[in-house]
Amino acid sequence: MTAEAAELGPSSPPDTGRSKYPTLRPRDAASLLLIDRSESVPRVLMGRRARAHVFMPGVYVFPGGRRDPGDSRKPVAAPLRPPVAERLAMKTSKRFTPLTAHGLAIAAAREMEEEVSLSLTPQSEAGSFRPDLSKLRYVARAITPPGQNRRFDTRFFACFTDEIEADTTLHQDSAELLDLTWLRLDDFGDLPLADITQSILADIKAALAKDDRLPFDRSIPFYHCRNGRMLRETI
DSSP: OOOOOOSOOOSSOOOOSSOSOTTOOOEEEEEEEEEEOSSSSOEEEEEEEOTTOSSSTTOEEOSEEEOOGGGGGOOOSBOOOHHHHHHHTTTOOTTOOHHHHHHHHHHHHHHHHHHHOOOOSOGGGTTSOOOBGGGOEEEEEEEOOTTSSSOEEEEEEEEEGGGSSSOGGGOOOOSSEEEEEEEETTOOTTOOOOHHHHHHHHHHHHHHHHOTTOOTTOOOEEEEEETTEEEEEEO
């Protein structure tokens, strides 16, 4: 299945006069930061977007994509923890329901499986897609600014490699993500990263330094645009 990118593009659209995309409504999306904390400096799994993509080609992103309509009703091995589900509903419209929160978490787990061949489904459920959502933390939210050719309202989740049963050394490239790499949080090297990706990596680094368990009920950064300015709000 072809997934749209779940990252934001540039922090503001290029100044080219009237935008071709002035009224695009952001679509729900989810990304998953898989964190390896086995070494002194944590690492996050990332991959390069194929250059054929219309949105953010050639940049490194986390596994992720759009929430599909069917995601909200897919069965799971374990649901989201209540503090995570409750925080996902903050700063949302009346259309946002517990099923929406469930669907976003499913989208994050599904996209990781499709894009890097790593699963949140416990071995006891092998042969099915029934992810354990209880390991997921909600760590950031970001809405693509107006004027882009794609817009997403992306919720970023995170979990630790030592909390899932999949062998994370067996990750594989896909048509969506190439050149998979474990990025150290203290050294991005020369990888091409969107501004918002760098911001979220910095947020995760700071959060881990404060509490390396990443508590499920912690406040999260919310990046969105208001009056042409990109804002960082804590929710």
